[in-house]
Amino acid sequence: MYVGDILRNNSPHLVAIGSNETVSIAANLMYASNVGALVVRSASRSKDAAVVGMFSERDVVAVIAERGTNGLAMKVAQFISPRPLVSCNSQDALTDVERLMARHGIRHIPVIDNGRLVGVVSMRDITLAFEEAACAA
Template sequence: MHVADILRSKSPRTVAIAWNETVGVAAGLMRASNVGALVVRNAAEAVIGMFSERDVVAAIAERGASGLSSKVSQFISARPLVSCRSQDRLAYVERLMICHQIRHVPVIDNGRLVGVVSKRDIAFASDQAGAVQAA
């Protein structure tokens, strides 16, 4: 299976936030959008990282309630950006996630964001493939 197989069954909507927005705004956006991570874009609209629930926790753990006023850019994952392409195999993306200890990977084809794939997406696709093979 490939990343494109997952993207075909998901909503094409990705939720993004500006790198200079606050952690509090990011947390609210994640809750309102029912997502565990946001794509972070810089001033030029380029994808520069992912901001996850773990990052919200890190901001609060490090700075207390004032962490909510911190900028998203202070807590996004280290560079370089870990991403994949829609043609990549799920096993490859799963190894990326394990290697980098992340749960969400932006899917970028020809420099354009086309979606986000999560560990849950991969687990669900693997379960579905196993169920089809067992039938």
């Protein structure tokens, strides 16, 4: 099974935020969109802006734990990882992506094909895909 199989079976629910937005806006956007992570784009939510990272529910909790509620007014850019973006493409095997996510301690990964963001896959998506495949066998 491949990442593309998940994207075909589930409508890609991409929710993005600009890196200059606040943690509070990010938390509200995740809540309103019912997602556990946001794609962070370089400056704006525009589809043309570069993907620079992911911002998750765990990140919101870490900001509040470290900075208190004052952290909610800080920019998302201050909390995304400075390391290169961990991503996959739709042709990657789910087992490989699962290992990649475990190695980096992440639960959401952007899917980028030919430089274009086409979706986000979560550890839950992968687990459900494996469960469905096992039930179908």
